[in-house]
Amino acid sequence: MLLFRTVFEWVDTFESSIAIRESLYVYPYLLVAHVVGMCLFVGTVAMMDLRLAGWGNNSSPLSQVQAKLFPWQVLGLVLSGITGMVLLYGQPMRYYGNIFFWVKMVMMALAAVNAMIFHRTAYRSIAAWDTDARPPLGARVAGASSLFLWGAVIICGRLIAYNWFE
Amino acid sequence: MQAFFEWMNGLAVSTAIRESVWFYTVDQAFHLVALGIFAGAVLVVDLRLLGRGMREQPIAKIAKDAEPWFIGAFLVLALTGIPQMISNAMREYYSEFFWFKMEVMVVALIFTFTLRRKVAMAEEGRVAPIWLKMVGLASIVLWLGVAIPARLIGLFT
Numbered sequence: 001m002l003l004f005r006t007v008f009e010w011v012d013t014f015e016s017s018i019a020i021r022e023s024l025y026v027y028p029y030l031l032v033a034h035v036v037g038m039c040l041f042v043g044t045v046a047m048m049d050l051r052l053a054g055w056g057n058n059s060s061p062l063s064q065v066q067a068k069l070f071p072w073q074v075l076g077l078v079l080s081g082i083t084g085m086v087l088l089y090g091q092p093m094r095y096y097g098n099i100f101f102w103v104k105m106v107m108m109a110l111a112a113v114n115a116m117i118f119h120r121t122a123y124r125s126i127a128a129w130d131t132d133a134r135p136p137l138g139a140r141v142a143g144a145s146s147l148f149l150w151g152a153v154i155i156c157g158r159l160i161a162y163n164w165f166e
Numbered sequence: 167m168q169a170f171f172e173w174m175n176g177l178a179v180s181t182a183i184r185e186s187v188w189f190y191t192v193d194q195a196f197h198l199v200a201l202g203i204f205a206g207a208v209l210v211v212d213l214r215l216l217g218r219g220m221r222e223q224p225i226a227k228i229a230k231d232a233e234p235w236f237i238g239a240f241l242v243l244a245l246t247g248i249p250q251m252i253s254n255a256m257r258e259y260y261s262e263f264f265w266f267k268m269e270v271m272v273v274a275l276i277f278t279f280t281l282r283r284k285v286a287m288a289e290e291g292r293v294a295p296i297w298l299k300m301v302g303l304a305s306i307v308l309w310l311g312v313a314i315p316a317r318l319i320g321l322f323t
Contacts, residue, residue: 028321035198035317036310043206047232056235057210059227060220068220072213154202155195162191 020090041076052143104156118142175255183253204239215302229286
């Protein structure tokens with residue numbers, strides 16, 4: 001964690017970081033854009049996950065839900081990712097000392113790992129079950145896990161504002 | 167109206183929420199999770215109306231699949247929104263963002279269950295693509311008009 005601390009403390013001294021921190025409007029508007037980006041990203045990811053889990057959007061083949069929503073997931077990720085990084089850049093030490101920030105980062109990493117595992121396992125045989133309302137177990141687990149992990153990311157993100165454990 | 171908000175603010179349950187360390191926060195967190203699902207249920211249909219997203223699927227099927235998630239997520243949003251409103255009633259009453267959000271929400275809901283639903287469920291080809299696009303765009307703009315001021319209520323009071 002020492003490396004993180006050094007980098008965060010260093011960024012904290014940047015003039016541009018201080019400028020964001022001290023601005024009256026930049027920070028709130030970044031927060032708004034972060035939430036809008038989250039809606040686009042989590043919304044389109046969740047619709048795909050529901051299909052994977054067999055809980056929703058079952059009239060459409062999974063390959064359609066996945067491939068056609070993918071560009072929108074990327075767009076949402078870019079918007080929430082960039083605004084998130086600027087938020088972090090503006091108050092690095094605030095986030096450094098916040099347990100929810102770190103739990104959120106871990107949950108995001110786990111969500112990425114979950115997606116990677118899915119692509120290397122159940123997804124390979126997608127042609128065989130593309131239109132099934134109840135995909136194979138591996139796919140259902142991947143969908144449910146993704147829903148859970150992104151839900152946890154949102155919850156932790158909101159809780160960052162409340163520093164209970166400092 | 168002011169009396170109604172003062173009454174909400176004075177309820178024993180409002181005081182209990184204000185005095186609880188975690189209730190309001192956890193409630194807000196689940197409000198946001200429901201927002202994520204809600205946004206997805208709105209967007210799969212609106213993107214399709216705009217001629218994007220799941221283009222190869224019939225609009226009516228996508229809309230039918232999305233509707234239970236739209237309704238379910240909205241109910242969770244309302245259930246988690248009410249405690250936030252009653253425990254903070256006077257802040258909400260004096261917040262322009264709150265009133266803007268609520269007014270647009272009423273319009274968005276009526277629009278969703280009348281015009282948008284009719285257009286989305288219509289037989290393929292009955293509604294000209296330009297009108298599909300207008301409806302999809304209007305829906306996105308309306309829901310953004312709910313979500314954006316909502317985030318601002320707590321930031322500018």
